[in-house]
Amino acid sequence: xxxxxxxxxxxxxxxxxxxxxxxxxxxxxxxxxxxxxxxxxxxxxxxxxxxxxxxxxxxxxxxxxxxxxxxxxxxxxxxxxxxxxxxxxxxxxxxxxxxxxxxxxxxxxxxxxxxxxxxxxxxxxxxxxxxxxxxxxxxxxxxxxxxxxxxxxxxxxxxxxxxxxxxxxxxxxxxxxxxxxxxxxxxxxxxxxxxxxxxxxxxxxxxxxxxxxxxxxxxxxxxxxxxxxxxxxxxxxxxxxxxxxxxxxxxxxxxxxxxxxxxxxxxxxxxxxxxxxxxxxxxxxxxxxxxxxxxxxxxxxxxxxxxxxxxxxxxxxxxxxxxxxxxxxxxxxxxxxxxxxxxxxxxxxxxxxxxxxxxxxxxxxxxxxxxxxxxxxxxxxxxxxxxxxxxxxxxxxxxxxxxxxxxxxxxxxxxxxxxxxxxxxxxxxxxxxxxxxxxxxxx
Numbered sequence: 147x148x149x150x151x152x153x154x155x156x157x158x159x160x161x162x163x164x165x166x167x168x169x170x171x172x173x174x175x176x177x178x179x180x181x182x183x184x185x186x187x188x189x190x191x192x193x194x195x196x197x198x199x200x201x202x203x204x205x206x207x208x209x210x211x212x213x214x215x216x217x218x219x220x221x222x223x224x225x226x227x228x229x230x231x232x233x234x235x236x237x238x239x240x241x242x243x244x245x246x247x248x249x250x251x252x253x254x255x256x257x258x259x260x261x262x263x264x265x266x267x268x269x270x271x272x273x274x275x276x277x278x279x280x281x282x283x284x285x286x287x288x289x290x291x292x293x294x295x296x297x298x299x300x301x302x303x304x305x306x307x308x309x310x311x312x313x314x315x316x317x318x319x320x321x322x323x324x325x326x327x328x329x330x331x332x333x334x335x336x337x338x339x340x341x342x343x344x345x346x347x348x349x350x351x352x353x354x355x356x357x358x359x360x361x362x363x364x365x366x367x368x369x370x371x372x373x374x375x376x377x378x379x380x381x382x383x384x385x386x387x388x389x390x391x392x393x394x395x396x397x398x399x400x401x402x403x404x405x406x407x408x409x410x411x412x413x414x415x416x417x418x419x420x421x422x423x424x425x426x427x428x429x430x431x432x433x434x435x436x437x438x439x440x441x442x443x444x445x446x447x448x449x450x451x452x453x454x455x456x457x458x459x460x461x462x463x464x465x466x467x468x469x470x471x472x473x474x475x476x477x478x479x480x481x482x483x484x485x486x487x488x489x490x491x492x493x494x495x496x497x498x499x500x501x502x503x504x505x506x507x508x509x510x511x512x513x514x515x516x517x518x519x520x521x522x523x524x525x526x527x528x529x530x531x532x533x534x535x536x537x538x539x540x541x542x543x544x545x546x547x548x549x550x551x552x553x554x555x556x557x558x559x560x561x562x563x564x565x566x567x568x569x570x571x572x573x574x575x576x577x578x579x580x581x582x583x584x585x586x587x588x589x
Contacts, residue, residue: 168301169294169298170285170297170300170305170306170308171297171307171308172292172297172308172310173308173309173310173339173370173374174310174312175312175338175339176188176339176374176376177337177373177376178337179366179376179377180376183366183377184364184365184366185336185337185364185365185366186336186365186366186367186368186372186373187334187335187336187337187338187339187365187367187368188214188215188338188339188368188369188370188372189214189215189340189353189367190214190217190340190341190342190370191203191214191216191342191343191349192247192286192341192343192344193247193318193343193344193345193346194222194226194230194233194247194345195219195222195225195229195345196344197228199344199345199346199347199350200226200229200232200345201228202350203350204229204232204242204344205232206350206353206354207236207241207242207353208235208236208239208241212357213240213241213242213243213367213368213372214242214243214367214369215243215244215369215370215371216233216242216243217244217247217286218230218244218245218247218270218272218273219247219248219249219250219251219269219288220248220249220250220268220269220272220273221249221250221251223269223272223273223276224272224276227276230273231277233273234273234277234279237277242369243369243371244273244279244281244282245269245270245281245282245286245309245370246267246268246269246270246271246281246284246285246286246305247285247286248266248268248269249264249269249272250265252265252288253288253289253291254266254287254292254299255292255293255295255296259295259299262295262296262299263299266285266296266300266305267285267300267303267305269281270282280406280407282370282371282406282408283304283305283306283307283408284305284306284307284309284371285307286309286310287308287310292308292310306406306408306409307370307374309370310339311339312338313333313339313340315329315340315342315349315352316329317342317343317346317348317349318343318346320346320347320348323348323349323351323352323355324352326342326349326356327352327359330352330356330360331355331356331359331360331363334365337373339370371407371408374408379393379404379410380393380404380408380409380410381409382409382411383410383560387412388413388560388564389412389559389560389561389562390412390560391567392560392563392564392566392567392568395567396566396567397410401427401428401566402427402562402563402566410559410560411559412558412559413558413559414558415491415492415557415558415559416492416557416558416562417488417489417490417492418474418486418488418489418491418492418496419447419461419464419486419488419489420492421492421496421497422461422464422468422474423460423461424562424566425468425473425500426467426471426473428504428566428569428570429471429473429504429508431467431468431470431471432459432464432467433467436449436457436462436463436466437467437470438462438466439457439462442462442466443466443469443484444465444476444484444488445483445484445485446486446487447465447488448462471507471508472503472507473500473503473504473507474500474503491557493553493554493556493557494543494551494554494555495526495527495530495554496557497543497557498534498551498553499533499534501542501565501566502532502533502536502537503533504569505537505540505542505569509569509572509573509574511536511540511572511575513536522538522544522545522546522550522551523551524550524551525550525551526551526553530553534551537565541568542565542569543565543568
C-alpha cells in the first residue's frame with residue numbers, strides 16, 4: 147500500500163509522508179445509511195488459503211453480484227496464485243475490495259516495531275505485486291489484536307483504517323453453516339461489519355443462506371469502503387467541501403485523482419507539475435507519444451521509468467505538453483538553463499495565470515480590457531494583474547469577499563477542481579463584448 151500511495155501521479159508527495167506518519171483509525175462498524183437509502187452491511191473474509199473452499203465461495207459472490215471485502219495474507223497470496231487471480235478478477239468486476247492481513251499472520255501486538263513494520267501492509271503489497279491491482283488502505287489485524295503501536299505502524303505504512311468488526315461468526319471454530327447464517331441474519335443491523343473466513347469449513351455453505359436472508363430483509367451488501375464513504379466518492383469530500391461537485395466531475399472524467407479510493411485531500415496543496423498535468427488533461431492535450439524525451443525543456447523535469455523500464459508520462463510528458471500549448475512557463479537561471487520547480491506548491495496567482503492562458507490558448511479568449519478598477523487586484527503583483535482580472539471577469543476564479551485575492555497562498559486541491567471545472571464549462575469565445583464583472587465571492 148505504501149508503494150502504491152507514493153506512485154499515484156496526482157498525489158502530493160509531502161501529503162503521502164504525513165499520511166504514513168498519522169496513526170490509523172479503528173473501525174468496528176459503519177455509519178447508518180443516509181435517510182431514504184437501504185440499510186447496509188459489509189461481509190468481510192480473512193484467510194486466503196484452502197483454494198478448494200475459497201475459490202467456490204468467491205465464485206458464488208461474483209456470480210451473485212455480492213460486494214465484499216477480502217483481507218489477504220502475503221504468504222498465501224504468493225502460495226496460491228490461482229486463488230489470488232480469482233480475487234483480482236472479482237476486484238476488476240467491482241465486487242471485491244482487497245485489504246491487508248499482514249505478511250505471516252502473527253500477533254502484531256507482540257512484535258518489535260521494526261518487525262511490526264515488516265508485517266503490516268505486506269499482504270496488500272504482495273497482492274499488488276502479483277496482480278498489478280491496488281489494495282485498499284485497510285488493515286485487518288490477525289486475531290483482532292491492536293494497540294497504539296499497531297495503529298502507528300499502519301499509518302506509517304499508508305493504511306488509513308484498522309478494520310475490526312461488530313459481528314463475529316466464529317466460523318473458524320467449525321460450527322455448522324446453519325449456525326453461521328443464523329448468527330449473521332439475526333445479528334445484522336445497519337452498518338454492521340461481519341467477520342468470516344474464506345477457509346472455514348462451513349462458510350462456503352453458509353454464505354448463500356446469508357446473502358439471500360439479508361437481501362430478503364432489505365439489506366444492501368457493500369464493502370467496508372462503501373460503508374465509510376456512505377454514498378460519497380471520498381470519505382473526506384462532503385456536501386460542504388469546497389469544490390465537492392467539481393471534484394466528482396473531474397474524477398469521473400479522469401482529469402484528477404484521489405490519493406486512493408478513500409481520500410481526495412481537498413484542503414491539501416498541489417504542486418506545479420500536478421497542475422500542469424490537470425491542465426493538459428482538462429484541455430484534451432495529452433497524447434501517448436512522449437514529447438521532448440531526449441531534449442527536455444527544463445533541467446529539473448526529466449524522464450522517469452517504472453520498474454519494467456516503461457516510460458512514465460508524469461511528470462515529463464505532461465509538463466512538455468503544457469509548455470507546447472503555452473500554458474506553463476519556468477524560470478531561467480543565470481547559466482541560461484531553465485527550471486520548472488515541479489515539486490513546488492503552486493500558488494493561487496500561478497494557478498490564475500495558467501487558467502488565463504488556457505482560456506486564451508484553448509478557448510480563444512482575448513485579454514479583456516477593463517474600464518475602472520477590476521476586483522481583487524490590490525494584493526496581486528503587477529505581472530499577473532491582467533491574468534487575475536481576466537479569470538475573475540470570466541467567473542473562473544475569484545478572490546475573497548473582503549477584496550483579497552491572497553495570491554501567494556497555496557492552491558488547494560478542492561479549489562483547483564472548482565477552477566478547472568469552471569474552465570471546462572466556459573464556452574468557446576464568440577464575442578469581443580466583455581460580460582459584467584462578477585460580484586466578489588468567497589471561494
